[in-house]
Amino acid sequence: MPNFQTYLVGGAVRDRLLGLPVQDRDWVVVGASPQALLDAGYQPVGKDFPVFLHPGTHEEVALARTERKTAAGYHGFAFHTAPDVTLEQDLARRDLSINAMAEDAAGRVIDPHGGQRDLQDKVLRHVSPAFAEDPVRILRLARFAARFADFAVAPETGALMRAMVAAGEVDALVPERVWQELSRGLMENKPSRMLAVLREAGALQKLLPEVEALFGVPQPEAHHPEIDTGLHLLMVLDQCAASGAPLAVRYACLCHDLGKGTTPRDELPRHIAHEQRSEKLAARVSARWKVPTDCRELASLVAREHTHVHQSQGFGAEARLRLLERCDAWRRPERFAELLWACECDARGRLGLEDRPYPQRERLLADLAATQAVDLAAVSAAAIARGAKGPEIGRAVQRARLAALSATPVI
Template identity: 90%
Template sequence: MTNFQTYLVGGAVRDRLLGLPVQDRDWVVVGASPQQLLDAGYQPVGKDFPVFLHPGTHEEVALARTERKTAAGYHGFAFHAAPDVTLEQDLARRDLTLNAMAEDAAGRLIDPYGGQRDIAARVLRHVSPAFAEDPVRILRLARFAARFADFTVAPETLALMRGMVAAGEVDALVPERVWQELSRGLMERRPSRMLAVLREAGALQRLLPEVEALFGVPQPEAHHPEIDTGVHLLMVLDQCAAQATPLAVRYACLCHDLGKGTTRPEELPRHIGHEGRSERLARQVSARWKVPTDCRELAELVAREHTHVHQSGAFGPEARLRLLERCDAWRRPQRFAELLWACECDARGRLGLEDRAYPQRARLLADLAATRQVDLAAASAAALARGARGPDVGRAVRAARLQALRSFTGTA
């Protein structure tokens, strides 16, 4: 016979109160030892603290626990799980009040730290001073700000975050954890809010100084009515969310203008050559946070080529063919399509131009389709029959693609 109690906790309770679909359900068991759960048929998983699979539902169930800071950074914690740990103690170690609620088996809400009140007031607030012990919580809060865009950060929570940054806690974060939170934040409804909150806390300067450097940097008003390069970046990221782009496109947009933060003052507001600088800085950011290959490669491509894509409407067939070649478009058509999608978000992430058409995307996709119709084997065979060898065969194939572009656009 069991005498422990099980509670639904965290995000499932929060999302129900917000009227949102519940994606995952987390459970906490109070009043049990690991052996009691084993005896009841629960299957153990995990190593850091006691987690089990429910014998019926196979959902994860964790023993109520407390935690104690033992060293700097994300891993510097010791956990204590025992039958005498109360539900309130378990909830107290959580990050935000809206995540520190529970429901019992009868569906009654248990809210010792005011989560329901803060949801009603649309406030992100830390549960206790223990928030400052885990620097990942700065990133998590910024991610929640991107998800719940109408929530503000409580002033005392923002002050606590600034103190954590000043104490060097953010500098102890491991790359994998930073990328996990940044990537999830980029995929939220309003990714600009993540950057804005990190910036308010002083964490953006520590994590992404290349992005921080964009704020306050002017651009030509004729192309950028919003003028400020940092503001433009925020608008581009929100365009990505509005168009439901994948992560690689959003990360590429995050990095596309990094070089503008290094433009010499005497060259402002123009940013000649920023594309090459952006490509190098994108590579630097990707290496720092161990960004996956697909995101890294697209970011470098978008940084290097986005201006050419914007200008491609004035290109003739030869220039458009060179663009396709530089982008390796025939071997990587999906990546090329994502490049164009990122460029459209860039073009529309500008004040008053959010609904502007972007014909370059459709035009270049049509160019790629036209050149993919070329029979490469036939073009190669014809060149060989004429006595061509080595590089001359490649030039013949290129000529066939160029002719296809000329025919497609009606250019002699």
């Protein structure tokens, strides 16, 4: 029998104590060397520090370790694993008290940092001053704030994060890790909390200055009872979460109004041509954090077209056809549907208007369906039979689609 001990650690323990479904189980082995695990049939998979697959369950297990800061940023750590590294030492290097608990084979919880108390008090608290050594932890805490929206950040933890930002630690973050944490935070129950926590720490100004610039910027009260553009963005993101929107829609909503942060003061509270400015700023954010193509493209489309979608109830058939063309709706119908989803969240992310109808979405989807039903092959063949060539055939297709739109019942 192996003479080492295995413990369930981290989020699995936290979620079980909260009565939540346990999604992933992380394990730590204490009292073992890499060779001892190999001899016991474990398979090595780790590169940066020893991680193995359990021979029976194939779940990942890691050797208990300590870490030491060696340079700035996320990669600036040296790890130490040895049979004499204790469970308590391993837990001490973790980020938050609620993530620094373990459970032994008998179900006994090992909680050296008060994680159970903080769960009960609904507090996000750092384990030790070592929290300041890893800037990713600011993003992780903000993401947990979005997941556990009724948890407060401990005052001392908030102060520590502000000090980290002031010391320039956030400047060393790599794009891949920033996007990983931002995207996960956007998919949590209340993504507005992630932005609020980052803003309070001063990290939003560093990571997303285009978003920070929206706070305090007024909008016309007739359309935006909440007035403040930053508050509107927070409400839109929470509408995304409430509707179960996918990541691309949530990211597009994050970027849809960025241009309002650059509106000249003498033009406020109106935001003339903010759509074009928003599109450029969305592209800048996407490039900075190496955002995936689907999210990047939808963000650009929503930034450019969301106002037109809102106004489309007053459009005639020709204007609606041009909107479909600009959105490449026939080749990218799924993306067009996501555009309308984002626009609906935008329309409902307003104070007192959270439940108002948004008929534009249903109407434009009906328009798309009507134009998709046009027999393009037949229209093209008939045009060719009349002697049409090249652009003339395209115009015949356009006329057929326009006729289909004109015949679509008003919704």
